[in-house]
Amino acid sequence: MEQSNHIERKLKLIHVVAVGLAYMSPMAVFDTFGIASDVSSGHVPAAYLVVFVAILFTALSYGKLVRQFPTAGSVYTYTRNIINPYLGVIVGWVTFIAYIALPMINALLADIYLSAGFPEVPGWVWIAGLLVIISFLNIFGVKLAASLNLLLVVFQALVGIIFTYLTIRSIVKGPESFITIGEIFPSGDEVSGLFGAAALLALSFIGFDAITTLSEDTINPKKTIPRAILLVAGIGGVFFFGVTYFMQSLFPDVSIFNDIEGASPEIAVIIGGNLFLSFFLAGALFSVFASGLAAQVSASRLLYAMGRDGVLPKRFFGYLHPKYNSPVANILLIGALSLSAIFLSLEEATSLINVGAFTAFSFVNLCVLFNFFKQKGPRSFRFIVGSFIFPAIGLAFVVYLWASLDIFAIVAGLVWALLGTVYLAFSTDFFKKEPPQIAFDELEA
Secondary structure, X not given: OOOOOOOOOOEOHHHXXXXXXXXXXXXXXXXXXXXXHHHOOOOHHHHHHHHHHHHHHHHHHHHHHHHHOOOOOOHHHHHHHHOOHHHHHHHHHHHHHHHHHHHHHHHHHHHHHHHHHOOOOOHHHHHHHHHHHHHHHHHOOHHHHHHHHHHHHHHHHHHHHHHHHHHHHHHHHOOOOOOOHHHHOOOOOHHHHHHHHHHHHHHHHXXXXXXXXXXXXXXXXXXXXXXXXXXXXXHHHHHHHHHHHHHHHHOOOHHHOOOXXXXXXXXXXXXXXXXXXXXXXXXXXXXXXXXXXXXXXXXHHHHHHHHHOOOOOXXXXXXXXOOOOOOHHHHHHHHHHHHHHHHOOHHHHHHHHHHHHHHHHHHHHHHHHHHHHHOOOOOOHXXXXXXXXXXXXXXXXXXXXHOOOOHHHHHHHHHHHHHHHHHHHHHOOOOOXXXXXXXXXXXOO
């Protein structure tokens, strides 16, 4: 029997939003609070407002492009069809760094959390264990992974709600007071710190773009994916602002903590004791698991799109398991590559995410701008705002984020891009042949 090379459309809006929120990892707001508060001089809620407004413009650009190209592949697909096919492949290649680095980061976080409780167990055991489990679950299909992610996201939300309740209770009972509207935003010399913290917190919103790789798995993707993108970005923005507003009200100065980067566990003990700390750490571990699960789903779908398209060897990367209807080879490859987390630091893995994410954000806005200039005939005011002004603002903010990258990230990105360019040159007879085109008509079935 000939294998059908189609991914079945099974996901509804709630599944796609769950994957996006899990990929975003809402619990990360607690991990970054201490250092963000230090950088912004106690204005984390305002920093989240700044980055949310900026990310929102990029989210709108994604929504426009998903309606035009309802297929897996994310910014890779958009760039190759709108700007240039060769550039699209390189962009997809560079973006892939973020997809593969996030499972590494989650594996490293699992090592950090579990090694604290079980120091006698070698760290590589936790890293390998997490990657084996998420690979196993993803092989059995994206709907199982998405449904499990939904439960994990609900648990994380429950932890966040309880954390916020205990924080509010501590404010009411103690000498502290709630931050006023005027105190949310900084003034004078503190403004530069606000934007520095915003650049740091931009990584909190990585996730809304990853769900574009699930377009082929999704029922009615032209409608569902754009709606899911805005919902994920919006829910994340409200959650991040709300939680940090109360945390900043209770602790306007984080210098009181022993470890600024690990301030949240200390806060958990202060507001809820050791019992709540255990519950909080359980939520952190679930967050790591859910985010790793979602990241591997997105990475395997991106490789599948490139393999089916013939950009990568089709027999391997374009293969779907006949029973589980999942790209098993890609899932196992992602798991194997993620094992390199054993040899990397958390900072190095995060730098790789920066390169991939900022590349994706830049080119999705550029694609909308290219579409604007390709448009012939009269342009309405609404069209100018939505297709030129909004993506230009989004692109300007991403350029600012690029300026915040360290030298390691820049060098790693350039080396990775060079490797992709060399492969593309050889596979297209030194750019004499165009990369194969995606058959969009078959994806509408």
